Amino acid sequence: MHNISSTLSQLGAGLKFTLIIFIFTLLFSIPLGLLVAKGRMSKNKIISGIIRIYISVMRGTPLMLQLMVVYFAPNFIFGIQLRDLTIGDVDYRLTATIIGFSINYAAYFAEIFRGGIQSIPQGQYHAAQLLGFSGAQTFFRIVLPQVVKNVLPAVTNEIITLVKDTSLAQVLAITEMFTAAKGQAASQVSIMPLVMAGVFYYIMNGIIEIVMNRAEKKLSYYN
Amino acid sequence: MKLLEMKNVKKSFEELEVLKGISLEVNQGEVVAIIGPSGGGKSTLLRCATTLVPINSGLIKIGGDTLVETDDNGVTHYADKKSLAHIRSKFGLVFQNFNLFPHFSVRRNITEALIHVHKKSREEANRICDELLVKMGLEDKGDSYPCNLSGGQQQRVSIARALAANPEILFFDEPTSALDPELTKGVLRVIRGLADEKMTMVIVTHEMSFARDVADRIIFMDGGLIVEEGPAAELINNPKNERTKSFLAGY
Numbered sequence: 211m212h213n214i215s216s217t218l219s220q221l222g223a224g225l226k227f228t229l230i231i232f233i234f235t236l237l238f239s240i241p242l243g244l245l246v247a248k249g250r251m252s253k254n255k256i257i258s259g260i261i262r263i264y265i266s267v268m269r270g271t272p273l274m275l276q277l278m279v280v281y282f283a284p285n286f287i288f289g290i291q292l293r294d295l296t297i298g299d300v301d302y303r304l305t306a307t308i309i310g311f312s313i314n315y316a317a318y319f320a321e322i323f324r325g326g327i328q329s330i331p332q333g334q335y336h337a338a339q340l341l342g343f344s345g346a347q348t349f350f351r352i353v354l355p356q357v358v359k360n361v362l363p364a365v366t367n368e369i370i371t372l373v374k375d376t377s378l379a380q381v382l383a384i385t386e387m388f389t390a391a392k393g394q395a396a397s398q399v400s401i402m403p404l405v406m407a408g409v410f411y412y413i414m415n416g417i418i419e420i421v422m423n424r425a426e427k428k429l430s431y432y433n
Numbered sequence: 434m435k436l437l438e439m440k441n442v443k444k445s446f447e448e449l450e451v452l453k454g455i456s457l458e459v460n461q462g463e464v465v466a467i468i469g470p471s472g473g474g475k476s477t478l479l480r481c482a483t484t485l486v487p488i489n490s491g492l493i494k495i496g497g498d499t500l501v502e503t504d505d506n507g508v509t510h511y512a513d514k515k516s517l518a519h520i521r522s523k524f525g526l527v528f529q530n531f532n533l534f535p536h537f538s539v540r541r542n543i544t545e546a547l548i549h550v551h552k553k554s555r556e557e558a559n560r561i562c563d564e565l566l567v568k569m570g571l572e573d574k575g576d577s578y579p580c581n582l583s584g585g586q587q588q589r590v591s592i593a594r595a596l597a598a599n600p601e602i603l604f605f606d607e608p609t610s611a612l613d614p615e616l617t618k619g620v621l622r623v624i625r626g627l628a629d630e631k632m633t634m635v636i637v638t639h640e641m642s643f644a645r646d647v648a649d650r651i652i653f654m655d656g657g658l659i660v661e662e663g664p665a666a667e668l669i670n671n672p673k674n675e676r677t678k679s680f681l682a683g684y
Contacts, residue, residue: 340526
């Protein structure tokens with residue numbers, strides 16, 4: 211017999227990790243993605259070449275594998291014992307998960323941002339330059355606000371994908387929501403915990419859709 | 434006083450020589466129109482004078498300050514960053530396709546640089562903006578966004594934006610080429626008003642009758658060279674050079 215309260219409390223505990231991964235990944239990967247996009251467009255061939263390879267590897271290999279590589283790297287490179295390793299008070303498995311997600315998503319965001327930045331007409335830069343704006347002023351006052359509007363639909367896609375991708379953290383034995391649901395499904399011999407997890411993911415993404423739609427609407431005052 | 438001075442300016446894009454040695458002077462209060470066929474180097478000339486495109490060799494002075502100079506060893510030096518900023522504050526450029534900032538209101542398009550580049554107070558910037566809007570016949574458009582304005586209105590906003598920092602000389606790159614004849618009128622009226630105030634202007638244009646009526650002097654360019662120049666009415670009504678004649682015959 212399916213025990214709803216047990217399922218809910220387990221899913222709730224898992225949801226905490228799902229949210230932690232989700233929020234920190236967004237927090238790190240969006241600024242990092244902007245930086246990577248800048249690097250990718252650099253006139254310096256070495257920088258743009260390295261960034262190009264980075265993006266290619268991040269997009270071309272499974273995120274699950276990348277999480278494992280990030281996790282095992284300290285052991286491979288420095289011989290550090292990973293068992294019970296913590297950084298600050300945080301379990302290294304969680305840190306590695308967030309690093310892995312962040313560098314992976316930064317690569318995708320970078321390509322979205324690059325498209326957005328390159329869609330800004332040259333004339334905007336010329337006008338800004340002749341009006342006396344510095345490079346930084348031009349980027350943050352003139353270019354970036356227009357880029358944000360241009361990339362919003364594509365960024366929404368990535369954010370929604372991220373919600374579902376958080377389930378990959380199970381590969382580093384983090385009991386996020388999907389792992390919790392699987393555990394409950396096995397112990398209760400019921401598919402209901404998995405269905406409920408599905409509903410939770412769907413609700414999260416529903417909220418994201420509403421928020422992003424509002425943001426798009428707010429930016430639709432010009433075209 | 435000479436506000437623009439160019440001597441033997443040359444510019445090539447890879448193999449293609451677009452400016453083959455242009456020399457030209459514009460005095461304070463003078464309105465100079467540059468006419469000629471497409472691909473003749475008019476726009477490139479304007480882009481070189483306004484620092485958007487680097488030249489290969491020659492001399493350009495704006496408001497008495499040297500923007501770029503080729504020394505005796507044939508090396509071309511541009512002014513340093515600080516002088517460049519100073520020189521850029523002396524002139525304004527009005528683009529063919531306006532290049533307004535679409536995410537800013539008309540008011541912010543005009544005041545943004547005043548506040549954040551020229552460090553004027555918001556009140557002062559708004560006062561300048563209101564004055565310019567009245568002058569442009571756009572006094573009720575301060576809160577509009579460029580996308581809600583006609584092309585002619587947008588171009589007048591961009592003229593206001595170029596005038597905001599009180600430049601000594603104003604450049605126009607085919608200011609009416611993106612507009613239909615009806616909208617063109619309003620923009621030309623504004624430019625004519627500036628001419629009446631003795632604003633120094635260099636205007637690249639295809640509007641021959643406008644050039645004749647407003648400009649003091651007209652320069653006809655073709656093939657990267659100044660083919661003919663002279664007082665406006667004389668050059669339009671009575672061109673000497675064969676190339677100028679055949680070009681004007683088309684109008």
